[in-house]
Amino acid sequence: MKSFKLLLTLLILASWACSGPDESQNKVITDAAKARLDSALNEMVESRMVAGASALIFEKGEEVYFHATGFADREAQKPMGRNTIAIIYSMTKPVTGVALMTLYEKGAFQLDDPLEKYAPEFANMQVFSGVDSISGVIKLEPLNRPITIRDITRHTAGFAINPNQPGLGELLKAADAGNPNNTLVQMAEKMGTVPLMFQPGTQWAYGPSVDVQAFLVERLSGKPYGEYVRENVLDPLGMSETRYFVPEADRGRMSAMYRRGEDESLSQVPDSIAHAFNTKEWALTPGGYGLTSTLDDYMKFTQMLVNEGTYNGVTILKPETVQLMATNQLDDSVTERMFLPSKGNVGFGIDFAVRVAPTSSPEENMGVVGEFFWDGAASTLFWVDPKHDLTAVLFVQVMPFAGQVHKKFRDAVYGPYVAQPEKK
Structure with missing residues (x-):
């Protein structure tokens, strides 16, 4: 009887070893x-x-x-x-x-709020649409909608990024917004003078959007x-x-x-x-x-x-x-x-x-x-x-x-x- 119980115990243990969850697999x-x-x-x-x-x-x-x-x-x-x-x-x-987003949780803004609501530096933005082939004058068009805070968190704001782009690149270099001697406020003021390279929300283009987030944190938090x-x-x-x-x-x-x-x-x-x-x-x-x-x-x-x-x-x-x-x-x-x-x-x-x-x-x-x-x-x-x-x-x-x-x-x-x- 004892040997039977011992055999039964060994079989149960063996069963657990074979069919139980293998933690390494997880x-x-x-x-x-x-x-x-x-x-x-x-x-x-x-x-x-x-x-x-x-x-x-x-x-x-x-x-x-x-x-x-x-x-x-x-x-x-x-x-x-x-x-x-x-x-x-x-x-x-x-x-x-x-x-x-710690400020978002405090109710300081909503993601679809216009950026200019908190940062007038970005009011009255326009979009670059080329250079006139005859006069050489830069062509601009109005925004279809304002830049939102959601845009600056997902890289769809349209900020110019290519200093070699004909027409727009010259304006970008002249503004020199990213110069480390600028404060965030000065950076935002200078960025606001450069036309966007596309309508907000229409493209994903990696650029200075998160620098603008830092500026916004500063503006909202004081x-x-x-x-x-x-x-x-x-x-x-x-x-x-x-x-x-x-x-x-x-x-x-x-x-x-x-x-x-x-x-x-x-x-x-x-x-x-x-x-x-x-x-x-x-x-x-x-x-x-x-x-x-x-x-x-x-x-x-x-x-x-x-x-x-x-x-x-x-x-x-x-x-x-x-x-x-x-x-x-x-x-x-x-x-x-x-x-x-x-x-x-x-x-x-x-x-x-x-x-x-x-x-x-x-x-x-x-x-x-x-x-x-x-x-x-x-x-x-x-x-x-x-x-x-x-x-x-x-x-x-x-x-x-x-x-x-x-x-x-x-x-x-x-x-x-x-x-x-x-x-x-």
């Missing part, structure tokens, strides 16, 4: 994924795609992967490390978007933007190393910047150029670029987002606000989208790209429907994957923008593309 970052990630990051350095790379991934609130390889400064033989400070360029934009974002986003999240100005004592941790040539060689950009914005306190505190950060600091921001606005007991935004930001705001009628399609099957929310359809080919970046993300000019990247409660941050410092770096990293996280069977 994870994205398995041992196999870690091996792929190590290989991908190491290969980026060995092939001289980048001088150094570091990555941090959290899944279900826990750190599941960290790896740093190569050099923060190859010439000085300074290794890439966990506390390396990187210039994150446009990964500044989502931070600004969060700061703006505080300097740098002070507001520090008090309402960065400090509450404990992001003490995410900043515009890097003090001298911390500059030894700043990564060098590299430029990849057409012959695929890497050359270091002199620090006097690469770090110029972050080693002096300028008048301009742009919303669209300018912050530096560390892996752990930026991970706090992504964890707040995946937790729908709350991190470490501190609430920055309500869940419904984060969901709104992570919802595609582009109508299908917006067919002109610059480089956005290169990011995959995505739309654009409030300062994030938003994946709206599954990966459809081996050439496309791997991703999950519902994820939201953005990157930076020096090829940094982060994303938030609510489906798997996963957040990832990748730091490299290489220009021009290296989309293949992101492709390799995403493939390593999610595994290679597998075509889905067609539904009958």
Whole structure:
């Protein structure tokens, strides 16, 4: 009888082992994924795609992967490390978007309010429609509708961006709105004098819209933007190393910047150029670029987002606000989208790209429907994957923008593309 009970117990245990839930199957970052990630990051350095790379991934609130390889400064033989400070360029934009949306939650504005309601600097805007071939006079047309705040959060405002565009480019250069010696108010005043390059809401064109968001935060809050974002986003999240100005004592941790040539060689950009914005306190505190950060600091921001606005007991935004930001705001009628399609099957929310359809080919970046993300000019990247409660941050410092770096990293996280069977 005892032997029968023992056999029955063993059979039950064996049954549980065979048919019970395999937790590893519910994870994205398995041992196999870690091996792929190590290989991908190491290969980026060995092939001289980048001088150094570091990555941090959290899944279900826990750190599941960290790896740093190569050099923060190859010439000085300074290794890439966990506390390396990187210039994150446009990964500044989502931070600004969060700061703006804290004011949205306070009822300071509605997304479809005209921008000029709060910023008369943008009243009486016109749209550039060419140059008269005989007289050389610039042709302008009136707005079909005003720029809205929604437009500046999704890059559909129409602000001019090409200094080489005949006619409009000359006006853009003369205004010099983005000069770092300008305050945000001066920037807005100068932008308001330059005609738009298209009617608001008709195209997606990446440009200075998020700098205007920073200006709007300043206007609505009555505080300097740098002070507001520090008090309402960065400090509450404990992001003490995410900043515009890097003090001298911390500059030894700043990564060098590299430029990849057409012959695929890497050359270091002199620090006097690469770090110029972050080693002096300028008048301009742009919303669209300018912050530096560390892996752990930026991970706090992504964890707040995946937790729908709350991190470490501190609430920055309500869940419904984060969901709104992570919802595609582009109508299908917006067919002109610059480089956005290169990011995959995505739309654009409030300062994030938003994946709206599954990966459809081996050439496309791997991703999950519902994820939201953005990157930076020096090829940094982060994303938030609510489906798997996963957040990832990748730091490299290489220009021009290296989309293949992101492709390799995403493939390593999610595994290679597998075509889905067609539904009958």
